[in-house]
Amino acid sequence: MPLLDVQNLTIVYRTNAGPVIAAEDVCFTLERGRAVGIVGESGCGKTTIGMALMGLLPENGFVQQGRIIIEDTDLLSLTKPALRALRWKKMAMIFQAAMNALNPVHRVGDQIAEAIQTHYPDYSADKTRKEVAALFDLVDIPRNRIDDYPHQYSGGMKQRAVIAMALSCKPDLIIADEPTTALDVIVQDQILKKIKAFQDDMNIATIVISHDIGVVSEVCDNIMVMYKGRMIEYGKCEEVFMSPAHPYTVALLSSHLSLDSTYDFQADIENITEAPAASVLPGACGYAEKCRHADVQCFVQTPAWRHLSSTHRVLCLKVVTNDQ
């Protein structure tokens, strides 16, 4: 049985301009110790999915349909207090830009101690301090930096501290939203290796949210590509990298890879830099207006999933092959 089972998840925001479907019909499962990456450009719904999994959608956001099962628990059927009791212990999130949200006037170790004591109020100060020290060891911050303030840390150390905070209640699932944005390449690599180590050594399942498909490929077993709130391709990393099937995935990959292929990546790169247009019929392919493979069907017909292997699927009427 998977640790996490997400089925037909549709999330809507109420806005003054009407409802916004931020994520539509999202389905995936995740085993313990495995990782899935959610990739796609800004606004495609990645963070919304993470927030829904944490039960932390803003007031105007709601799950319109679907199921989120973690172990045996149906998260969407829980009362708020029951959900609060699970959050951080079962699933934790490293929020986007969280390292900048560390409180500048509190010592880093004290901030992590506070997170622990919120969930384990019966821990003594001494036990909490020992837990903090163990977390610092886990994320490779020297113990003699526990009493430093955030401004005394480098960006990489702050991000490690934030990861330590997410680990503080020993969750089964960590959702990491853009965990390496704003870090230089070497530090980015160290952070990704650390996240990978938690999967392997502590059996933690991970969801990595990123606009950068390269980041996701470093740590994830599977990739979910999203476009305008829809999953459009899902598969093992190697499948999506070696045989991208959706024209949008091809475009996304082309900025990271130079595959030995006759496919004209440049045409797709040019397309992807334009703002998405939205004059296709509701339900039809959101990428149709930018897709050089699209024909009239793509503008009017709801695409259905096509299975390219038992683990690789694509939501497209025009599956791309490398010789196109």
Ligand SMILES: Nc1ncnc2c1ncn2[C@@H]1O[C@H](COP(=O)(O)OP(=O)(O)OP(=O)(O)O)[C@@H](O)[C@H]1O
């Ligand atoms: N609180 C909100 N109220 C209304 N609309 C929202 C709200 N939060 C997000 N949205 C909209 O939902 C859609 C998905 O946003 P989301 O932040 O999940 O995307 P994202 O892929 O994570 O983007 P980014 O990488 O920029 O964080 C966007 O159209 C966004 O404008």
